[in-house]
Amino acid sequence: xxxxxxxxxxxxxxxxxxxxxxxxxxxxxxxxxxxxxxxxxxxxxxxxxxxxxxxxxxxxxxxxxxxxxxxxxxxxxxxxxxxxxxxxxxxxxxxxxxxxxxxxxxxxxxxxxxxxxxxxxxxxxxxxxxxxxxxxxxxxxxxxxxxxxxxxxxxxxxxxxxxxxxxxxxxxxxxxxxxxxxxxxxxxxxxxxxxxxxxxxxxxxxxxxxxxxxxxxxxxxxxxxxxxxxxxxxxxxxxxxxxxxxxxxxxxxxxxxxxxxxxxxxxxxxxxxxxxxxxxxxxxxxxxxxxxxxxxxxxxxxxxxxxxxxxxxxxxxxxxxxxxxxxxxxxxxxxxxxxxxxxxxxxxxxxxxxxxxxxxxxxxxxxxxxxxxxxxxxxxxxxxxxxxxxxxxxxxxxxxxxxxxxxxxxxxxxxxxxxxxxxxxxxxxxxxxxxxxxxxxx
Amino acid sequence: xxxxxxxxxxxxxxxxxxxxxxxxxxxxxxxxxxxxxxxxxxxxxxxxxxxxxxxxxxxxxxxxxxxxxxxxxxxxxxxxxxxxxxxxxxxxxxxxxxxxxxxxxxxxxxxxxxxxxxxxxxxxxxxxxxxxxxxxxxxxxxxxxxxxxxxxxxxxxxxxxxxxxxxxxxxxxxxxxxxxxxxxxxxxxxxxxxxxxxxxxxxxxxxxxxxxxxxxxxxxxxxxxxxxxxxxxxxxxxxxxxxxxxxxxxxxxxxxxxxxxxxxxxxxxxxxxxxxxxxxxxxxxx
Numbered sequence: 001x002x003x004x005x006x007x008x009x010x011x012x013x014x015x016x017x018x019x020x021x022x023x024x025x026x027x028x029x030x031x032x033x034x035x036x037x038x039x040x041x042x043x044x045x046x047x048x049x050x051x052x053x054x055x056x057x058x059x060x061x062x063x064x065x066x067x068x069x070x071x072x073x074x075x076x077x078x079x080x081x082x083x084x085x086x087x088x089x090x091x092x093x094x095x096x097x098x099x100x101x102x103x104x105x106x107x108x109x110x111x112x113x114x115x116x117x118x119x120x121x122x123x124x125x126x127x128x129x130x131x132x133x134x135x136x137x138x139x140x141x142x143x144x145x146x147x148x149x150x151x152x153x154x155x156x157x158x159x160x161x162x163x164x165x166x167x168x169x170x171x172x173x174x175x176x177x178x179x180x181x182x183x184x185x186x187x188x189x190x191x192x193x194x195x196x197x198x199x200x201x202x203x204x205x206x207x208x209x210x211x212x213x214x215x216x217x218x219x220x221x222x223x224x225x226x227x228x229x230x231x232x233x234x235x236x237x238x239x240x241x242x243x244x245x246x247x248x249x250x251x252x253x254x255x256x257x258x259x260x261x262x263x264x265x266x267x268x269x270x271x272x273x274x275x276x277x278x279x280x281x282x283x284x285x286x287x288x289x290x291x292x293x294x295x296x297x298x299x300x301x302x303x304x305x306x307x308x309x310x311x312x313x314x315x316x317x318x319x320x321x322x323x324x325x326x327x328x329x330x331x332x333x334x335x336x337x338x339x340x341x342x343x344x345x346x347x348x349x350x351x352x353x354x355x356x357x358x359x360x361x362x363x364x365x366x367x368x369x370x371x372x373x374x375x376x377x378x379x380x381x382x383x384x385x386x387x388x389x390x391x392x393x394x395x396x397x398x399x400x401x402x403x404x405x406x407x408x409x410x411x412x413x414x415x416x417x418x419x420x421x422x423x424x425x426x427x428x429x430x431x432x433x434x435x436x437x438x439x440x441x442x
Numbered sequence: 443x444x445x446x447x448x449x450x451x452x453x454x455x456x457x458x459x460x461x462x463x464x465x466x467x468x469x470x471x472x473x474x475x476x477x478x479x480x481x482x483x484x485x486x487x488x489x490x491x492x493x494x495x496x497x498x499x500x501x502x503x504x505x506x507x508x509x510x511x512x513x514x515x516x517x518x519x520x521x522x523x524x525x526x527x528x529x530x531x532x533x534x535x536x537x538x539x540x541x542x543x544x545x546x547x548x549x550x551x552x553x554x555x556x557x558x559x560x561x562x563x564x565x566x567x568x569x570x571x572x573x574x575x576x577x578x579x580x581x582x583x584x585x586x587x588x589x590x591x592x593x594x595x596x597x598x599x600x601x602x603x604x605x606x607x608x609x610x611x612x613x614x615x616x617x618x619x620x621x622x623x624x625x626x627x628x629x630x631x632x633x634x635x636x637x638x639x640x641x642x643x644x645x646x647x648x649x650x651x652x653x654x655x656x657x658x659x660x661x662x663x664x665x666x667x668x669x670x671x672x673x674x675x676x677x678x679x680x681x682x683x684x685x686x687x688x689x690x691x692x693x694x695x696x697x698x699x700x701x702x703x704x705x706x707x708x709x710x711x712x713x714x715x716x717x718x719x720x721x722x723x724x725x726x727x728x
Contacts, residue, residue, distance in 0.1 A: 189478040421450025433478040
């Protein structure tokens, strides 16, 4: 029933995309069976390599063909019918998510010396399980990215109505909807001037303010979606992995990546970074691995060079940070920690520019303008006040996390009904004009 | 915890609803912080407090800049980032009966995607719910009110246009002339533009004039570079051909020929020019 509902959900807007989704599911089911039924290690390896390559090839065809074609061909003149067909192929919703989940299934089984216990014996049963794993509607279009070994064991667990964790679901869903509908949907209309050439007319202070707003917006949008997905899955008895853990309190870029889009960063770590050797093969190799993983992580977001630059930036700062940490040990004072947090937050925020201004030169222009537009007067009008007001809940959300555990367990616990009651009130009276989720386009 | 939170939520909401009710469900004085709220709020105002003005203007953001200089008997239904069709649809749906409806024609290539009034996706909740619970209307949003109280000087979206760096204007126009913005040289007559905007515009004009309302189309001056693009010229020709097909009397007021108009970005008039043009138009529209 859940499978049928999920497939209807996916097919609702573009039914033909279902063919691709079911094709990918069936291919990964058969390839996985091929891996664990293989007689020799070489055969096993060959099937796994073919399976992973096919998944990556599918992703590349839809996501990177345009970019590669324009770069190589130089323009869109004189397209052959085949080139035109491939160029104008639309990006299937959720393809980045479900191909990574397919790869997770293949690699989990490949790494296991024998057939994992969570794979059912009957082939059709396995196909059903894989279909649910990939198509389960809360995570299908924008994650969190699931790992096979975490999800499959949950499928055949008995699910009882009485064991539904209602309080946790209430808190998760309410926070998720609040972040999306009240914060992200309002902030999106306040940060729209981070577009070329609109930002050219803004003062330096205004540019900083909008950058802050966008950082809060992208967090509220994606963390909001993830919480809604986690809450909905919980209703059906499935536990999805956390995707965010207060990322803007990170004291280092490496810590940031343990708090932001956790399902992607842990996927990259588990299936790519470790496969490349991680940090076990010396300093230089570790740096190369970090750069490679972050570049690929950037590319995962889309077929534009700006995403690669974004990944490259994060890779570079991770390498520099690792190098510095090995030489310098900073004192553990509140001032140093605060400065570290501000530095990481500022770096991360500037990098978000590449998500909005996908033309690298425009992002650079914005960056320069934040320092040079001091001659344009700054007006403290309602728009600027609203930017701060709508950013505040996200800032408070992060700051509360930093409170001592004793306060969190006593005073904050008592104040919970006030927080959630206020969120409920604002959902009814202060929702923004709805916009699509930012991560839907990835 | 769930029950306590719901009780707190209901309590705060009831208090808020009571304050709104005690003030007679009137339109608040606070402004809208951004264009999207302004659009929704503006359509809500029309829906729940139908204007009794003699003239209603339907336009896009370039008409929006005329609002501070409009006389009291004129109501503006200018949708920023949108199309005059939205305003026309509202007049038709709500059966409004002003004496004159003014329709801006500068951005004819923008089609109407949906109405702000009946589509719940645009405004959070549908008109029926907002009818039942007035406190859920966009123009009452509490954070807007707090923002207004904090900032005091109620600067609206249009004021963002005043603060501009003249050095960037040339660049902005250059950018607007790029393919994909104002599509230079692209054949217009058989394109989707005519089907998406001109046809529904003519149908709505027929319906509005059938109510005995006078329809006046007006063109706002823009930078000559933009007005001379083949695409724009074709658009105006297509529009003029279309109104001939109407076989009903409508008035068209083209932009006055004057080289002194100043825009901030090529198509939005600067404050002084906007005031002069608004006063000029008002004399002719009546």
